[in-house]
């Protein structure tokens with residue numbers, strides 16, 4: 317336990333005194349600072365009392381470094397997010413977004429044609445859901461799936477959709493089913 321001088325009566329009192337036991341003044345340490353090294357052996361409760369008594373504890377070098385490091389990481393993350401993609405990267409992103417849009421449009425249309433859309437199980441192979449660009453904002457989507465028929469039995473079907481991009485909407489131009 318460290319002893320510090322009260323601001324008012326200048327007598328040495330415990331740093332954990334919120335009011336001076338000698339002169340009764342509140343905030344006996346107002347404006348006083350302890351370095352992180354001086355405060356090292358203080359418990360959390362003692363630090364709290366000292367701060368309540370008007371004192372300040374300076375941040376240690378380690379705390380400063382940690383804070384700077386965290387800010388640096390945040391800065392890097394922001395830079396990475398904000399970084400504009402190269403035309404090649406953007407082209408890949410656009411291609412993937414189009415393929416996803418075309419696939420979802422086809423899936424939606426397929427579900428409308430099924431007896432029991434809730435029973436659909438899509439194949440897990442990449443070849444079970446193929447999206448091919450046919451140029452000029454058009455795609456061919458092939459989906460292999462299992463679903464229940466009107467006899468409650470699972471049947472395997474393959475659907476092929478032709479999809480076009482109309483403004484921001486993916487539209488299914490045609491849909492063909494094969495067993």
Ligand SMILES: [Zn+2]
Nearest residue numbers: 322325336339
């Ligand atoms: Zn005092």
